Amino acid sequence: MASPRVTRDPHARVTNLVLLKLLVSARLRSQLAYRGSFLSDVAGQVLLGVTEFVELYAIVHNVSTFGGMTLAQTLVVFGLASVAFALGDLLMGETDSMSETIRSGKLEVLLVRPLPVLLQLATSDFQLRRVGRLLFGAAALVVALLLADIQWDPAKILLATITPLAGAAIFCALFLGAGAMQFWILDGRQFANAFTYGGRYVASMPGAALFFPIQIFFTFVIPATLVAYAPSLVILDLDGPAGIPAWTGWLGLPAAVVLSGLMLLLWRAAIKKYTGAGG
Amino acid sequence: MRAYWELAKSSFRRHSTYRTAAVAGAFTNSVFGLIRASLLLSAITTAGGAIGGYSAMEAATYVWLGQALLAPLGLFGNTELASRVKSGDIAVDLSRSVNLTASYWAQDLGRAAFDVLPRGLPPLIVGALVTGLAMPGSPGPYLLGFVSIVAAVSLNFLGFFAINLLSFWVLEIRGFWMLYMVVMNLLSGFLVPVTWFPGWLLDFARATPFPSMLQTPVDILAGRTDGGESLAMVGVQFLWLAVLLVIVQMMVRFGSRRLVVQGG
Numbered sequence: 001m002a003s004p005r006v007t008r009d010p011h012a013r014v015t016n017l018v019l020l021k022l023l024v025s026a027r028l029r030s031q032l033a034y035r036g037s038f039l040s041d042v043a044g045q046v047l048l049g050v051t052e053f054v055e056l057y058a059i060v061h062n063v064s065t066f067g068g069m070t071l072a073q074t075l076v077v078f079g080l081a082s083v084a085f086a087l088g089d090l091l092m093g094e095t096d097s098m099s100e101t102i103r104s105g106k107l108e109v110l111l112v113r114p115l116p117v118l119l120q121l122a123t124s125d126f127q128l129r130r131v132g133r134l135l136f137g138a139a140a141l142v143v144a145l146l147l148a149d150i151q152w153d154p155a156k157i158l159l160a161t162i163t164p165l166a167g168a169a170i171f172c173a174l175f176l177g178a179g180a181m182q183f184w185i186l187d188g189r190q191f192a193n194a195f196t197y198g199g200r201y202v203a204s205m206p207g208a209a210l211f212f213p214i215q216i217f218f219t220f221v222i223p224a225t226l227v228a229y230a231p232s233l234v235i236l237d238l239d240g241p242a243g244i245p246a247w248t249g250w251l252g253l254p255a256a257v258v259l260s261g262l263m264l265l266l267w268r269a270a271i272k273k274y275t276g277a278g279g
Numbered sequence: 280m281r282a283y284w285e286l287a288k289s290s291f292r293r294h295s296t297y298r299t300a301a302v303a304g305a306f307t308n309s310v311f312g313l314i315r316a317s318l319l320l321s322a323i324t325t326a327g328g329a330i331g332g333y334s335a336m337e338a339a340t341y342v343w344l345g346q347a348l349l350a351p352l353g354l355f356g357n358t359e360l361a362s363r364v365k366s367g368d369i370a371v372d373l374s375r376s377v378n379l380t381a382s383y384w385a386q387d388l389g390r391a392a393f394d395v396l397p398r399g400l401p402p403l404i405v406g407a408l409v410t411g412l413a414m415p416g417s418p419g420p421y422l423l424g425f426v427s428i429v430a431a432v433s434l435n436f437l438g439f440f441a442i443n444l445l446s447f448w449v450l451e452i453r454g455f456w457m458l459y460m461v462v463m464n465l466l467s468g469f470l471v472p473v474t475w476f477p478g479w480l481l482d483f484a485r486a487t488p489f490p491s492m493l494q495t496p497v498d499i500l501a502g503r504t505d506g507g508e509s510l511a512m513v514g515v516q517f518l519w520l521a522v523l524l525v526i527v528q529m530m531v532r533f534g535s536r537r538l539v540v541q542g543g
Contacts, residue, residue, distance in 0.1 A: 040454040047458065051465045054480070058471040059318065063325045191303035194310040201314055209321035211409075214313055 016119060023123040031128045038129060045132030049082060052204065053140065067206030073236055074206055075144035080228035081204035082137025083164045088171025090130045094121050095179025096196060099186050107274065117271060121179075148236060156235050162253055167203070167227035169256035174199050174222070177263040183270035199224040208241035215243025223255040282377050283385035290389030301394070304350055305401035312346035312402050316410055319471070331474035336413045337503065341472055343406030344497045350398035351391045352431050352493060354469060356439035358456065359383075361446040370540045379535075380440065380527055387436040388429075415502025423509050424500035430516040431496045434488060437523040438463065444527065447534030468494030488519035 031038055060066045060074055069077070101107050101121075110120045141164075150156070178192030185191060202210065202218045207229040210218070218224040225244050233240045234249030294301075319338045323330055333341060349355075360383065363369045372379055406412055415421070442459050445452050464470060466489035473484045473494055484490055495516055499509045 037451060037454065041457075044454050044457040044461070048461050051461050054465060055470045058475050058477070058480075059322050061477055062330045062475060063322050065325060067321055185299060185303070187297055187299035188303045190300065190307045194307040198307070198310050198314065201311070205314075205318055209318050211313065211317040214317055 041129035042132035046136045049133050049136030067209030069206045072147035077228045077232045078204045079141025079144045084167025084227050085200045086134035087168035092172040092175035095175045098179035098182040163231040166252035166256040173259040173263040180266040180270035203227040207244045226252045286385040287389035290386035291393045294390050294393040301397040308346045309402045309405045316342040339410035340413045340501050346402040347399040351394040353435040360443035364446040367540045391432045420502040427496040427499045434492045444530040467492045491516040
């Protein structure tokens with residue numbers, strides 16, 4: 001079937017990038033086809049963001065400062081974390097239900113195709129509705145940055161720019177690790193949730209409000225506080241608690257790189273370890 | 280009656296085979312408990328003593344009881360009925376000689392009975408070690424707490440069942456499901472006790488059945504309310520139980536007339 005929209009030379013080499021574009025655009029078109037269902041899903045995702053904020057607000061409105069931060073300052077943390085998580089969930093959220101994919105035999109279908117499994121997973125469920133959460137997070141972040149009375153300088157602008165991206169990479173890596181882990185512990189999906197969704201929860205709250213051992217764990221083992229709280233300390237000129245000193249504010253990007261590398265290795269080991277479900 | 284008892288027992292046995300899932304769930308609920316307890320305690324320390332009627336120890340107890348009861352009370356729900364409508368297996372369910380709602384209800388009670396110990400005990404142990412727990416010394420709150428827990432399991436079951444029943448009318452219930460989860464999580468007091476809410480939200484929450492689904496059994500078990508008050512709260516639970524039961528039965532009645540099962 002010839003389509004007038006295909007402008008690509010049919011004899012050109014099909015790279016992963018071309019395939020990625022094809023797959024994602026096909027997914028997007030199919031999701032937009034059912035407009036009513038799509039819009040209600042987006043609304044649901046926005047509402048999810050709203051309740052996450054109300055949850056924070058329900059605590060903060062009772063106190064003058066929460067974990068050493070005013071309401072506007074906690075909103076900066078919340079906004080940064082929401083944007084990062086929404087991006088990570090959009091790209092890699094699918095690996096969260098890896099045990100389902102393995103159990104139902106879908107993974108074998110993915111493995112026999114001449115495409116990286118990860119690429120297929122990322123596009124197989126590229127849920128545009130999750131954009132609703134991203135939009136809400138971005139709106140919260142913009143409002144927070146305006147309200148929080150920040151003395152901007154070039155370094156802070158740089159940090160505020162790379163932080164959502166580094167945070168998204170950290171959540172992608174956590175989701176990837178969660179997916180890889182389910183190759184070994186098939187019923188262990190909830191176990192991984194402690195780090196993915198637990199990580200989101202920690203990331204969106206002022207780190208100083210956490211118990212000291214939790215601060216250390218979610219900063220130096222699972223780098224959740226590096227997603228939003230630690231960079232916010234630098235941007236807002238605040239001192240951090242003992243477990244999350246202000247200098248950790250610049251650790252987000254290196255942590256994202258290291259964690260992504262480790263989780264990719266774990267993922268490769270997991271795929272190698274897979275022996276089939278007899279399908 | 281005998282059939283429902285057997286259904287509950289077999290559901291208990293079914294869930295008892297997923298041991299890794301139970302361990303994983305207990306672990307995750309304990310981690311979340313640590314995070315939630317530290318956030319609430321930090322706020323209470325800043326406020327200087329108590330927020331919304333909860334002292335530090337009471338708030339910690341609230342968090343740990345909530346984390347322990349989360350799975351048994353069935354706050355995550357399941358979409359079993361909706362997927363059976365999609366696959367057409369619902370035809371088998373409807374032709375059975377047992378009541379549709381009652382058979383699913385019995386199975387959910389069986390699941391809850393299994394979940395209590397393996398998923399409930401670990402968060403309580405972690406809580407007792409990390410922050411300590413303020414539990415009542417008299418038997419009253421435990422007895423009434425048990426009744427309240429059974430009522431809350433039933434309320435959660437009926438709430439999710441109603442959402443599942445929507446699949447008789449619509450093809451995809453995901454949007455409704457999500458909406459319900461989000462609102463229920465907030466208003467049941469699972470994230471933060473409802474008395475911490477700003478006034479307008481507290482009034483709104485109290486006009487819904489959601490606090491009866493988690494906050495009520497937790498508060499009664501912790502002995503926060505005296506005998507009369509606790510009885511009144513259980514009364515409210517039973518009132519909502521009656522309301523939801525009527526709604527669900529109406530939905531089953533009218534929905535099964537509309538239902539068209541394809542193929543055969």
